[in-house]
Amino acid sequence: MSNSKKVSLSIQEAQVERPVCLLAEFESVAGIIRATKAIKQVGFRHFDVYTPFPIHEISGLERMRVTIFRWFIFLSGLSGATVALLLQWYTNAFNYPFLVSGKPYFSLPANIPITFELTILFSALGTFLGILFFGGLPRFAHPVYRSNVFKRVTNDRFFISIDATEPAFDPIKTKDALLSLGASTVDEIYGFPPSTYLLPKGLPYTLLILVAIAIVPLANIALIRSKSSPVPRLSIIPDMDKQQKLKAQAESTLFIDGRAMRLPVAGTIARGELREDDHFYRGKINGDWATTFPLTISEEFIKRGQNRFEIYCATCHGLDGYGHGSTAKRAEELEQATWVPPSNLHDATVRARQVGHIFNTITNGIRNMPAYGSQIPVLDRWAIVAYVRALQRSQRAKLEDVSLEMRKELEARRKG
Numbered sequence: 001m002s003n004s005k006k007v008s009l010s011i012q013e014a015q016v017e018r019p020v021c022l023l024a025e026f027e028s029v030a031g032i033i034r035a036t037k038a039i040k041q042v043g044f045r046h047f048d049v050y051t052p053f054p055i056h057e058i059s060g061l062e063r064m065r066v067t068i069f070r071w072f073i074f075l076s077g078l079s080g081a082t083v084a085l086l087l088q089w090y091t092n093a094f095n096y097p098f099l100v101s102g103k104p105y106f107s108l109p110a111n112i113p114i115t116f117e118l119t120i121l122f123s124a125l126g127t128f129l130g131i132l133f134f135g136g137l138p139r140f141a142h143p144v145y146r147s148n149v150f151k152r153v154t155n156d157r158f159f160i161s162i163d164a165t166e167p168a169f170d171p172i173k174t175k176d177a178l179l180s181l182g183a184s185t186v187d188e189i190y191g192f193p194p195s196t197y198l199l200p201k202g203l204p205y206t207l208l209i210l211v212a213i214a215i216v217p218l219a220n221i222a223l224i225r226s227k228s229s230p231v232p233r234l235s236i237i238p239d240m241d242k243q244q245k246l247k248a249q250a251e252s253t254l255f256i257d258g259r260a261m262r263l264p265v266a267g268t269i270a271r272g273e274l275r276e277d278d279h280f281y282r283g284k285i286n287g288d289w290a291t292t293f294p295l296t297i298s299e300e301f302i303k304r305g306q307n308r309f310e311i312y313c314a315t316c317h318g319l320d321g322y323g324h325g326s327t328a329k330r331a332e333e334l335e336q337a338t339w340v341p342p343s344n345l346h347d348a349t350v351r352a353r354q355v356g357h358i359f360n361t362i363t364n365g366i367r368n369m370p371a372y373g374s375q376i377p378v379l380d381r382w383a384i385v386a387y388v389r390a391l392q393r394s395q396r397a398k399l400e401d402v403s404l405e406m407r408k409e410l411e412a413r414r415k416g
Contacts, residue, residue, distance in 0.1 A: 023147050023149075246260035282356075283359035290356030
């Protein structure tokens with residue numbers, strides 16, 4: 001007999017239905033528990049128990065075979081962790097080393113989040129694919145659903161199915177044994193062998209086509225990286241790649257020199273940036289430092305200044321203004337020779353300065369103090385000046401500085 005004939009015969013044999021399992025029906029919880037224990041004691045391993053509700057007495061008695069599936073998931077997760085670590089090492093430490101604040105190019109703690117995510121992703125994909133492969137899927141229904149009596153499994157009946165793959169399986173003897181254990185009925189279930197539950201004929205070819213299509217973007221990326229081209233790259237989703245504007249260093253045909261980047265036109269001022277008021281914007285009146293505020297001072301305005309002072313100034317000058325902020329203390333501990341201690345805002349020299357001078361110091365900086373004009377709006381700078389004045393006055397307050405109501409309250413407390 002030729003090999004082709006042998007193959008055709010084996011296929012025909014595989015397509016013939018054969019006994020798959022014996023399905024025994026029991027009418028009570030006690031009966032299913034007794035039968036399950038007896039089957040387990042006899043040595044049957046390939047059997048399943050079906051009940052309409054959990055029965056804890058038989059938990060662990062039915063088959064729970066250890067398979068290679070758990071190792072497959074473990075290896076999938078391990079592959080994800082390995083791919084993540086290698087990818088981060090290659091991109092950050094090998095292909096494009098990038099130094100950040102003196103930190104190492106590759107550090108395990110910094111790469112844990114991505115490693116964790118890919119471990120979970122690969123494990124999930126491995127679980128999904130493993131269930132399809134090791135579970136013999138797709139199988140749209142188990143042969144036991146062919147039994148009419150099995151429909152009552154969700155209502156008031158209990159069933160045990162013993163697989164025909166059981167080494168000690170004998171249709172007649174096993175059926176008699178189940179009946180002797182109290183089974184009301186025992187049906188012989190027929191079906192195709194598991195090996196015949198194959199994928200639909202066109203599905204493998206469909207999967208191959210999808211895999212081939214998925215490789216196209218990767219191949220295109222590899223091609224783009226391996227060579228240069230005068231043609232602009234293909235943008236399937238352009239997003240904001242192409243806009244009606246000229247980017248930095250781009251060429252422009254509008255101007256004679258061909259440059260897109262232009263210097264401000266001499267003698268021009270941007271709209272809203274005239275700032276004619278020297279008192280408000282520069283702290284000066286007729287070229288001298290202003291001694292008055294350019295706006296009305298209120299309690300709310302001073303509280304705003306306190307808030308901005310604590311954010312920008314207290315780190316060096318301290319919350320009390322004596323120059324003992326956290327940054328200053330740390331610099332003193334390090335004993336840096338280039339460190340210049342911050343000014344004591346309560347010093348006579350600072351108290352004697354005009355408010356316009358203090359405003360200018362905040363705006364443009366002084367000595368080692370940087371300029372905060374680009375960070376703090378003009379109004380907030382004046383609010384800080386107002387709070388500095390209030391802070392200075394608080395350390396040298398006189399009795400007449402206190403309101404009459406407060407003086408009466410202080411007097412009452414003193415006498416009490």
